[in-house]
Amino acid sequence: MKIVVVGTGYVGLVTGTCFAEVGIDTTCIDIDQKKIDKLRVGEIPIFEPGLEEMVKRNTQKKRLHFETDIAKVLDDAEVVFIAVGTPPDEDGSADLKHVLNVAKDIGNHMSSYTVVVTKSTVPVGTAKKVNEAIQKQLEIRGEDISFDVASNPEFLKEGAAIEDFMKPDRIVVGVESDEAKHTMKQLYKPFMLNGHPIIFMDVPSAEMTKYAANAMLATKISFMNDIANLCEILGANVNLVRKGIGSDPRIGSRFIYPGIGYGGSCFPKDVKALIKTAEENDYKMRVLEAVESVNEHQKTILYQKVENHFGRENLKGKKIAIWGLSFKPQTNDMREAPSVVLIKRLLEAGCKIAAYDPVAKEEAREMLGDSIEYKSDQYEVLINADCLLIVTEWSEFRFPNYRVMEKLMAQKLIFDGRNILDIEKLKSLSFNYHCIGLNAHKLNGSLELVEVM
The missing domain is CATH 3.40.50.720 (NAD(P)-binding Rossmann-like Domain)
Structure with missing residues (x-):
């Protein structure tokens, strides 16, 4: 199996490297040529324990590749992960322009059935927008190529991301077809061998799961800080x-x-x-x-x-x-x-x-x-x-x-x-x-x- 991960930020680089670690041929894409050049020689842009060594090892084994041009690698890719940033707009909403730009690139260059997976944290309904962006580009090209859009939110803790990915407490995947479900199950099979559960659900529920999880954890932190302040007073x-x-x-x-x-x-x-x-x-x-x-x-x-x-x-x-x-x-x-x-x-x-x-x-x-x-x-x-x-x-x-x-x-x-x-x-x-x-x-x-x- 060959996969592509678009985006070499925190989520994208950890995702691509860990898939390569279990033997999957993985190409990470980024538009920043200087960043790609550094990654090719094992220089990583973030600090995450264990990641640099893993990048170097899998690059040397030729399981992990770094490119700037997505068109070069889409021909034989079965799964493409979108893992680009979704920074907050001034009003607090997630900015999806980078996600949708990747979707357009995929629509412009895909040549066979592909499962497109949103790995970035995105609002409910984003998969639908990604689907529409890809379909629009296919129509412009005059092509009729089948594809699926899935949601696979990440639950990585910075500082323990490698452990979280390699030994997940759960894998959440939102799909809309049996074919996409089968492909994602095959992709994650190496991570399920030790009993780590994969939870399939509809796409909107998968998108919401990520936000709900982070919101709950944030709530626990703020609740305890409020209690702490009252404790100090009393x-x-x-x-x-x-x-x-x-x-x-x-x-x-x-x-x-x-x-x-x-x-x-x-x-x-x-x-x-x-x-x-x-x-x-x-x-x-x-x-x-x-x-x-x-x-x-x-x-x-x-x-x-x-x-x-x-x-x-x-x-x-x-x-x-x-x-x-x-x-x-x-x-x-x-x-x-x-x-x-x-x-x-x-x-x-x-x-x-x-x-x-x-x-x-x-x-x-x-x-x-x-x-x-x-x-x-x-x-x-x-x-x-x-x-x-x-x-x-x-x-x-x-x-x-x-x-x-x-x-x-x-x-x-x-x-x-x-x-x-x-x-x-x-x-x-x-x-x-x-x-x-x-x-x-x-x-x-x-x-x-x-x-x-």
Whole structure:
């Protein structure tokens, strides 16, 4: 079987590479020649653990190919994945121009039956538009070639995408014909051998499944952040509350960690798009509107803590150290990162900022320019810092050398936006510590108070 994946962004590159890994002849297409040239020699544009090695291995084995011209590879392709970006428009709706442009290219060059699969996250009804775009080009050509359009949403977590693709907890495929179902079943057969389920459904339901999944996870995060803020006001410990509710199997322990808001390429965009889709159909997604509102507010929480401590009038000239810039660990993705909102607020207040992130320095520089200093070491940013802000929960930040920290910092003051540090250790060293969902200065005893009898 030969397949084509159009788009070499996060989803497209992971998808194409993982299919090649199980022996499927795969060609990835992108219009950016420089990007394709780099991919051919194993240089990848994103940070994803394990991906670079897999790209190099499959390129050397000649199972993975990179091209710019889709016309060259459509002749013998049985499946074509559309995995291009769907950025949000100003009104929050998904911009489908890239998806539909690919559909037109397919219609212009296909020569035999093909299953065209939307892998990009797209609103319900997009497959129908893709179908119409392909059919229109075939009619212009005067060709009568059969094809199917299927929906196969991705459920990849940045930082664990290879594992998610190779060992999926479910594969969702929307189809409208037995032939398309058979083709997709054959394609995913290597991934089903270990019992990973493939769920076939109609195309609109598959399109909705992706949005519903991300919206639910975003809801859990915003709900927990709201609870955390109330815990702090009332004197409760959100970490203990989280353990208490997370043990309920109806709720579960995942996505209920308090913090400074979600970001990335999926949750913010998909929540906005689902709200917009509802508006276009005269319906209000009241819960999701609240989810988005809570998240936007939560991105300002750490700044508010800093302002409350120093006073707005005293922030000018303060040196702020920041650990973590990417929206989550194990990725260099800066899209909708809470760090950007935080840093802009601090700069507006006149602060001087030095930041460190293990992999996202260049991506941050593209968004923030030289308005802040970028350091290559987590301790270098602490020199003469008036406070430290922990923004991303990279593993290397969890057990820092506190003795080194207190020697470097002008003030022993930490604002932990991810609740990852040892509060008892910090207390013993007389650090002034602020985190999310609990008032650290009013707590007695350890955070780990839970006893299971």
